[in-house]
Amino acid sequence: MDIEQTALPGIGLKHEFTTHTGRRLAVVSHRGGRRDLVIYDRGDPDRACEAIQLNDEEADALVELLGAPRIVQRLNELHREVEGLVSVQLPVTASSPYAGRPMGDARVRTRTGASVVAVVRAGQVHTSPTPDFALAAGDVVVVVGDPENTAAVADILSDG
Amino acid sequence: MHTAELFIELGGIVLVLGVLGALALRAGISPIPLYLVAGLAFGQGGILPLATSEEFVAVGAELGVVLLLLTLGLEYNADELVASLRGNAGGGLVDLVLNAAPGAAVALLLGWGPVAAVAMAGVTYATSSGITAKVLSDLGWIGNRETPVVLSLLVFEDLTMALYLPVLTAILAGVSLAAGATTVAIALGTAGVVLVVALRFGGVIASFVASPNSEVLLLKVVGLALLVAGVAQQLQVSAAVGAFLVGIALSGELAHEARALLIPLRDLFAAVFFVFFGLQTDPTAIWPMAGLAALLAVVSMVTKLATGVFAARRAGIGRAGQARAGIALIPRGEFNIVIAGLAVSAGAHPQLGPLAAGYVLILAAFGPLAARLLQPLITAVGRRAA
Numbered sequence: 001m002d003i004e005q006t007a008l009p010g011i012g013l014k015h016e017f018t019t020h021t022g023r024r025l026a027v028v029s030h031r032g033g034r035r036d037l038v039i040y041d042r043g044d045p046d047r048a049c050e051a052i053q054l055n056d057e058e059a060d061a062l063v064e065l066l067g068a069p070r071i072v073q074r075l076n077e078l079h080r081e082v083e084g085l086v087s088v089q090l091p092v093t094a095s096s097p098y099a100g101r102p103m104g105d106a107r108v109r110t111r112t113g114a115s116v117v118a119v120v121r122a123g124q125v126h127t128s129p130t131p132d133f134a135l136a137a138g139d140v141v142v143v144v145g146d147p148e149n150t151a152a153v154a155d156i157l158s159d160g
Numbered sequence: 161m162h163t164a165e166l167f168i169e170l171g172g173i174v175l176v177l178g179v180l181g182a183l184a185l186r187a188g189i190s191p192i193p194l195y196l197v198a199g200l201a202f203g204q205g206g207i208l209p210l211a212t213s214e215e216f217v218a219v220g221a222e223l224g225v226v227l228l229l230l231t232l233g234l235e236y237n238a239d240e241l242v243a244s245l246r247g248n249a250g251g252g253l254v255d256l257v258l259n260a261a262p263g264a265a266v267a268l269l270l271g272w273g274p275v276a277a278v279a280m281a282g283v284t285y286a287t288s289s290g291i292t293a294k295v296l297s298d299l300g301w302i303g304n305r306e307t308p309v310v311l312s313l314l315v316f317e318d319l320t321m322a323l324y325l326p327v328l329t330a331i332l333a334g335v336s337l338a339a340g341a342t343t344v345a346i347a348l349g350t351a352g353v354v355l356v357v358a359l360r361f362g363g364v365i366a367s368f369v370a371s372p373n374s375e376v377l378l379l380k381v382v383g384l385a386l387l388v389a390g391v392a393q394q395l396q397v398s399a400a401v402g403a404f405l406v407g408i409a410l411s412g413e414l415a416h417e418a419r420a421l422l423i424p425l426r427d428l429f430a431a432v433f434f435v436f437f438g439l440q441t442d443p444t445a446i447w448p449m450a451g452l453a454a455l456l457a458v459v460s461m462v463t464k465l466a467t468g469v470f471a472a473r474r475a476g477i478g479r480a481g482q483a484r485a486g487i488a489l490i491p492r493g494e495f496n497i498v499i500a501g502l503a504v505s506a507g508a509h510p511q512l513g514p515l516a517a518g519y520v521l522i523l524a525a526f527g528p529l530a531a532r533l534l535q536p537l538i539t540a541v542g543r544r545a546a
Contacts, residue, residue: 006308009244009315010235010293014303028303031416038303044539046481048303 014038035059064123087117087144090154094137097160103141104131112152114145162212169213173202177431188298188532190291192493193525195431196517199438206443217436224433225501226403227426228494230385232289233407234419236315238358241408244315251309251471252316255489258463260285266456272509275331279503282324283516284460288493289314291524295488295531306472306481310488313471321495322351322405325398328499332506333396343396350397354405366414374421381410381418382425400498430494437497437517440504445514453518457526464489480538487534491527496520 006014008028016026016038024040026048033056041049054062076087092099098106108116119126119133120140126133135141143153176198177191184191201207210217245252263284267277292314296302326347330340357365369384371377385406392402410418446453468486477485500516 007240007243008302008308009240009311010289011302011311014308016305026303036303040303040305041539044478044480046305046477047484047539048300051300051303 037062060123067125068120068123084146085144086147086150087142088150088154089120090141090143090157092135092137092139092141092157096135096137096157098135098157099137101135102131103129103133103135106135106156108143108153108156111156112145112149114143114149114153116141116153117144118142165212166216169210170216173198173210173213173217173435174428174431177435181431189528190288190294190491190493190524191431192288192291192434192497193521195434196438196497196521196524199435200441200443200446200517201438202435203439204442210439214439217432217439220429220432221436221501222399222433224426224429224431224436225400225498226385226389227422228430228433228498229400229404230381230407231419231422231426232318233404234410234415234422236318236408237411237415238355238362238408239411241315241319241355242359244312245319248309248312248316248471251313251467251474252320254470255313255317255467256285256320258467259460262456262459262463266452266515267509267512270509270511272512275334276503276509276512278328278331279499279508279512280516282321282328282499283496283519284456284463284492286317286321286492286495286499287314287464287489288491288495288524288527289318291491291493291528292488295491295528298528299531299535301484301488304481304484306468306475306477306485307488309471309475309477310468310485313467313489317495318404322401323347325401325499325502326396328502329398330396332503332508346395347397347401350392350395351401351405354409358409358411362409362411365409366412369410369418370414374417377414377418378421378425381406381422398502433501434494434497437501437504437513440501441513441517445511446518449511449515449518453515454522456515456519457522460492461490461523461526461530480541483534483538484531487527487531487538490523490530492520492523 001017003015003017006016008014012028012030014026014028016024018024023042024045026038026040028036028038028051030036035054037050037052037054038048039050039052041047103116103119108114116129117127118141119129119135120142121136121138141153141157143150145153177195180194180198181191184194202210260281261284263280263282264277267273267280272280292310296304296307296310301307323344326343327340330343369377369380371380385403388406389399389402392405393399407415465483465486468484468489469482472482472485496516497520500513500520503516504513
């Protein structure tokens with residue numbers, strides 16, 4: 001899939017692509033932070049038939065709706081392909097001993113053999129977090145491993 | 161006593177402009193033609209000639225030009241200018257040749273001489289980037305695929321202005337060919353230095369100007385722009401170009417903030433500038449030129465349309481998009497009046513001011529209207545063709 005980037009002098013940047021069903025989509029990022037989600041006309045592919053203005057909050061919400069389930073879906077596909085491999089999403093609660101501490105402190109891989117592949121925070125997916133990535137209450141940690149060691153990670157995150 | 165009269169007159173003018181602006185907003189047109197009409201009414205031979213405030217209005221108008229160009233420069237950064245020059249020089253040159261020709265031809269045919277021809281070429285050449293930007297945003301055309309083509313033509317025009325204005329200033333001052341060449345060399349040099357400084361040392365200027373306090377930021381930016389504008393004027397490069405280059409040198413978040421702070425100030429003084437141009441023009445002198453202004457307007461609508469179609473076709477845009485690109489380029493406004501204003505105050509042919517005023521009145525009013533009215537038609541035709 002090709003995403004085409006065009007500069008709009010005096011306005012900002014535009015990213016556009018064509019979907020598999022042949023519709024053109026674009027996002028115009030204005031300098032001031034405003035985003036326009038643009039959908040092109042079928043008959044006149046140069047014309048924006050819809051331009052939906054999104055503020056920061058709305059853009060985040062859209063990313064969350066489109067983005068976070070996609071990551072989970074991809075992981076599910078992954079462990080369907082490899083038998084015995086599971087991915088689980090583990091919440092970091094306020095009572096977790098690791099809330100507010102770097103992830104490396106939990107030594108997840110050393111102690112269990114399972115891997116943390118991503119942390120989902122406020123709808124944003126941080127893939128391959130490094131050991132110094134600080135966990136926070138409300139984060140969701142995505143772990144890949146076998147059924148036993150992922151359960152062990154759940155225990156570590158809740159009880160230390 | 162004098163202060164009282166001055167305030168009453170100024171207050172009256174600005175209030176009238178506010179009411180006219182509200183009318184323009186309701187009608188969905190640019191307020192610029194209405195401001196010009198107001199200026200005509202307040203000027204010599206108008207219905208309400210001014211008594212005391214003309215001197216202040218004259219200074220305010222100069223400030224208006226500096227602020228117009230400064231905010232225009234702030235919209236662009238040096239990278240965009242360079243990229244646009246590389247990518248769209250062909251379209252930009254076609255734009256220049258096609259659209260400067262009608263003005264120059266009219267001036268020569270009327271026997272106004274080569275200096276007036278250069279001025280009139282500028283009057284018909286430049287699209288109003290302010291009005292066009294507003295048309296694009298009002299009609300939801302910003303996301304359209306022909307819009308980058310339109311915007312890069314506007315950038316090219318603005319850059320051309322940075323070279324054209326010093327040349328115009330020099331020949332209006334009646335300097336010799338050698339002195340004129342020196343001025344152009346200085347202008348080119350200054351523009352080049354500013355671009356290099358902005359590209360290489362943008363951070364240094366930014367850290368000098370930047371301030372978390374909006375008051376400090378406003379004072380620094382306006383001070384810097386006026387200082388550079390003054391020096392540029394001294395060097396015969398034209399104050400407007402100096403301010404434009406300051407705007408370009410500032411970029412990023414800083415430019416965005418500064419622009420937001422300057423816009424109210426610019427709106428006030430730019431309105432004063434349009435009034436001042438109207439003041440200098442005798443309304444009774446426009447009528448004899450009206451037919452010619454209309455003819456010139458029609459011709460230059462066709463040449464701008466052709467420019468848009470040419471540039472958009474080169475970028476692989478479909479027919480409907482080509483037409484939209486052409487229509488978006490039709491409006492003329494602030495630059496054209498700035499150019500005509502320079503020529504008028506340098507004592508150009510007495511009919512140049514009225515012709516330019518009539519011409520801009522027509523295209524500033526009709527350009528956005530044409531885009532609005534033709535939009536459904538273009539869409540329908542585009543659909544059928546698809």
